[in-house]
Amino acid sequence: MMTRLRGLLALLGLATILVGLPSLLIAVNHIGAPRFGWTWNGLLQALTSPDDGTLLFTVLKLAGWIAWAILTLAVALELISRARNLPVPQIRGLRLPQSMARGLVAAAAALFVAAGTMTAAAPSLAQPQPVPAAAPAHVSVPSDHAARHAPVKSQRADKPSQSKQQRTWTVKRGDTLSEIALETTGRAANYPKLFRASKSTTQPDGRHLSDADLIYPGWKITIPSTASKPVTSRHEPNQRSTKTSTPKLPGPKADTPTASTHRPGETATPSATAGTSGPSATTSSQGADDTTAATAADQSPAWLLSGLAGAGALLAGGLWITLRRRRAVQFRTRRPGRTIATPDPALAPVEKTLHQQGAPTGEIVVSIDAILRRLVATLKAAADPIPALVGVDVTEHHLTARFAHSVQLGEPWTCLDSEDAQVWRVDRDADLDLVGPLESDSPPPWPQLVCLGTDGSGWRLINLEAFGIISFTGNSTYAADLARYLGTELAVSPWARDVEIDCLEVCPELVALDPGRIRHHPASTDIIPNQVAAAIHINERLEGQQSLETARVTFAGDELWASRILICGNAQADDLDVLTELIADQPRRTATAVVIVDDPHGHGGITMRLTDDGRLLAPQLGLDLVVNGLTEDEARGCAALIAAGRAEEGEPMPEPAIAAEPSWASMANAAGALRSGLTLPRSSAQPDASSVLPEPDDTYLARTANTELDLEELAPLVPAHVRARVEAIDPTLDDDLEQWRRQSSARPRVQVLGPIKVRVGSGGDPARAAARMGYYTELVAFLCTRPEGATTAEVADAFGLSDARVRRDMSVVRSWLGIDPDSGHPFLPDAMKAPQAAQRGVGLYALQDVLFDADLFRRLRLRGEARGRHGLQDLCNALELVTGPPFDAMRSRVGVWLSETHLDQHLQCAIVDVAHIVSTIALGADEPDLARYAAELASRVAPNEATPQLDLAAVLAFAGQAGAAAIVARRVATWRDDSGEPPPDLSRRAEQILRTHKWLAEGGKAS
Structure with a gap:
């Protein structure tokens, strides 16, 4: 009601300003008018004659007209900007009237959306229904069956407080408050609620939000609970834990679904829950993905590896983290002009699955490791013994730790069984500094933590080391799949980095994950006697120690307390009884665990059927779970993808196939550089050839961060006829660049060199995509990367949509982008009317005449390098297009189609290489400011690459700042990849540059 009342008053205020005030001024025009008339001479006479009272009226009326003009301008700017979905231009000196206009327009707009907002909010008042336990990651479950068998669980009465329901959004470049409201609440019209909730928040720079149209990157926007999208409820674990020598892991049991199995090597049909990132589908920390609504009724994509989806998504997170860390090392060591090694195209389904499933859960994996490390750091600082951890339950919002004995933990931990004090919970979004300091270099205290599956309590992890012996019985196929899953998880989990894994007559495909830690033994050799000897050694070393965990984290004996696991596929292996009896006799004192894959008779310990x-089913632990598992093919694919990330030499930038019709792309590689066949070596004597780095090599080697190979790769000679072809083949480049820079343009502009964004042209309809802006923006970005066009099936495969859904969404995109005023045709023609469709004889979705910053960048680089010594301006113009890492700020579960082309990687290489060329040219021309700008831009785009850091060191050394150059050079030499491992070896290029310039030595002298 108050919203409507304020809206009516605002409408009345606008009408008064726009209509009432000028009507009043016109009506009183002749009241108190100057007796000499409204001419300049009449006014002059009035000012010089004795005042008869009319002068005051004249001044007041003039002030009224001026005030009306200013307020009308402010209201018009506000209305036009909102209609075109553009930021309101801020006019110096008009802050107060613009603020007044903004408030009136916002309140009036709220009047028209109030009814819709109330209607949309109504479903959130209903109690969310519990979500059934996910199907096994490698089991096919019909979706209608899952719906019929959803278990009914009671909900806890103690709901989170209002403050805990609030979330925050970190502002990124290009964000607006209405866009944030759309992402987080589903309605752009909710932005006043975000504004009011965030006004009292002290921002990182000390300021406060006071203007809804003025927010800065890095600021925190509070999302009030009343505006947030509803979050699917989760089941809470039981609050009791029996204090026994083998503690149970109780939790609510889900109904057993009917499932059809598949054998290793067969293609599994993705489960109905494969699209979720965990035991149940929930809203992400940044609001639900736009793709969730778009794909809710569609099938899972054909490329999805079901073993890494649903219940297995936690493993996907660990694999995703490992892959990204290894690629960071690859980028660190690549040479300019090259790209990191790309995996075999056959591995694209694996990478897509990790991108879609692992990107959201990777953060959960990192937080598990961080919370447990912080807890141990607190206990160690207080000189308390490190307790034996039995297991961990993880949901999107909580981590519950279960210990073998009573423990006492402080804030922010909450005890769930006050009598035994063995079960403790912490909110994952709590201030982790309260849990304890993060000591990333300390040994993981519980390295054999693995996820068995899911139930109503979330992902259920147990500490294999605490139980010692685990035997699998029952279905042998699922037992082998679970063994592969556990071995893979131990190979990639951050807390398991020190675990040594031996596989006896099982899981040979896991060795490629990490040959240094995983060993396969085809038959019973001496592996078990070696395990026995190692277990006896650990047990003897523990004499006089409080516990294995305490000895591990305090480096007792100044040695690493290695953790070992034997995954045994032969229950009758020689000496296996000796090892299992030793582990059973010395529980939690051997740092060794044994997993027996098919053990019908049992070797003691925990039996899982x-x-x-x-x-x-594990009755001893109180577990009834949807089991995890990887087929042999899935495990082999994961291992091959991770192994590809170890190739650090890089490879030449790919050169796409040349189209039949000549274009700039036919002369450039994927990064926009000239194709190899169009250039000459720098040592060539061709007189009409030139280079973008025209001076002799020694000039650049002495002053800049280059090697001879760098110069040969980035700055070869370009013959004159090639230069002429490049300039002639792209005659519209300057005009396209000028249109990109305009405040407004008739053509849509698509930005991916930074946060992805689409700015529609004057003929577009912004309202068409407003409800799912992120989703439709990604569709347009996808089409921009396919200039040859994409079929309905290709779009459906990339986004996991049905064909019918693709056609519907493309119709929305067509209306959103609008009509090209020059040609009169849509920027996205009908599939059968696109020029590319006529050439290929098949319906294609292909954008026409859309400005795409990735293409502009590559076109500018191509022409700049072809122009030789005169190409610097083109290269600088290319860098001006860059606002951040390519395809930045893409939400989780989207962008999987980049795994096919790796365009984001090629563009990152292109940006760094162009910045390196500009920095080299600038230092050669004694322009250190330009060199520093280029180096710092590249550092922001690619913080893991060594080239920008070395360029920055060269700039600092050129400026005489030897100490600062040494600091930067030391960062290059000591860089680490956050895996907890020591710094990787320097690349040969970085080592050669540091040795040539002696920045480290010079810095030492200067200090």
């Missing part, structure tokens, strides 16, 4: 319908 794998049922034919894909569940894991």
Whole structure:
């Protein structure tokens, strides 16, 4: 009601300003008018004659007209900007009237959306229904069956407080408050609620939000609970834990679904829950993905590896983190002009699955490791013994730790069984500094933590080291799949980095994950006697120590307390009884665990039965789970993708196939540099050839961060006829660049060199995509990367849509982008009317005459390098297009199609290489400011690459700042990849540059 009342008053205020005030001024025009008339001479006489009272009226009326003009201008700017979905221009000196206009327009707009907002908010008042336990990651479950068998669980009465329901959004470049409201609440019209909730928040720079149209990158926007999208409820674990020598891991049991199994090597049909990132689908920390609504009724994509989806998504997160860390090392060591090694195209389904499933859960994996490390750091600082951890339950919002004995933990931990004090919970979004300091170099205290599956309590992890012996019985296929899953997880989890894994007659495909830690033994050799000897050694070393965990984290004995696991596929292996008896006799004192894959008779310890319908039953632990598992093919694919990330030499930038019709792309590689066949070596004597770095090599080697190979790769000679072809083949480049820079343009502009964004032209309809802006923006970005066009099937495969959904969404995009005023045709023609469709004889979605910053960048680089010594301006213009890392700020679960082309990687290489060329040219021309600008831009785009850091060191050394250059050079030499491992070896290029310039030595002298 108050919203409507304020809206009516605002409408009345606008009408008064726009209509009432000028009407009043016109009506009183002749009241108190100057007796000499409204001419300049009449006014002059009035000012010089004795005042008869009319002068005051004249001044007041003039002030009224001026005030009306200013307020009308402010209101017009506000209305036009909102209609075109553009930021309101801020006019110096008009802050107060613009603020007044903004408030009136916003309140009036709220009047028209109030009814819709109330209607949209109504469903959130209903109690969310519990979500059924996910199907096994490698089991096919019909979706209608899952719906029929959703278990009904009671909900806890103690709901989170209002303050805990609030979330925050970190502002990124290009964000607006209405866009943030759309992302987080589903309605752009909710932005006043975000504004009011954030006004009292002290921002990182000390300021406060006071203007809804003025927010800065890095600021925190509070999302109030009343505006947030509803979050699917989760089941809470039981609050009791029995204090026994083998503690149970109780939790609510989900109904057993009917499932059809598949054998290793067969293609599994993705489960109905494969699209979720965990045990149940929830809203992400940045609001639900736009793709969720778009794909809710569609099938899972054909490329999805079901073993890494749903219940297995936690492993996907660990694999995703490992892959990204290895690629960071690859980028660190690549040479300019090259790209990092790309995996075999056959591995694209694996990478897509990790991108879609692992990107959201990777953060959960990192937080598990961080919370447990912080807890141990607190206990160690207080000289308390490190307790034996039995297991961990993880949901999107909580981490619950279960210990073998009573423990006492402080804030922010909450005890869930006050009598035994063995079960403790912490909110994952709590201030982790309260948990304890993060000591990333300390040994992980519980390295054998693995996820068995899911139930109503979330992902259920147990500490294999605490139980010692685990035997799988029942369905042998599921037992082997679970063993592969556990071995893979131990190979990539951050807390398991020190675990040594031996596989006896099982899981040979896991060795490629990490040959230094995983060993396969085809038969019973001496591996078990070696395990026995190692276990006896650990047990003897523990004499006089409080516990294995305490000895591990305090480096007792000044040695690493290695953790070992034997995954055994032969229950009758020689000496296996000796090893299992030793582990059973010395519980939690051997740092050794044994997993027996098919053990019908049992070797003691914990027995887990794998049922034919894909569940894991462990009565001793109180577990009834949807089991995890990887087929042999899935495990082999994961291992091959991770192994490809170890290739650090890089490879030449790919050169796409040349189209039949000549274009700039036919002369450039994927990064925009000239194709190899169009250039000459720098040592060539061709007189009409030139280079973008025209001076002799020695000039650049002495002053800049280059090697001879760098110069040969980045600045070869370009013959005159090639230069002429490049300039002639792209005659519209300057005009396209000028249109990109305009405040407004008739053509849509698509930005991917930074946060992805689409700015529609004057003929577009912004309202068409407003409800799912992120989703439709990604569709347009996808089409921009396919200049040859994409079929309906290709779009459906990339986004996991049905064909019918693709056609519907493309129709929305067509209306959103609008009509080209020059040609009269849509910027996205009908599939059968696109020029590319006529050439290929098949319907294609292909954008026409859309400005794409990635293409502009590559076109400018191509022409700049072709122009030789006169190409610097083109290269600088290319860098001006860059606002951040390519395809930045893409939400989780989207952008998987980049795994096919790796365009984001090629563009990152292109940006760094162009910045390196500009920095080299600038230092050669004694322009250190330009050199520093280029180096710092590249550092922001690619913080892991060594080239920008070395360029920055060269700039500092050129400026005489030897100490600062040494600091930067030392960062290059000591860079680490956040894996907890020591710094990787320097690349040969970086080592050669540091040795040539002696920045480290010079810095030492200067200090």
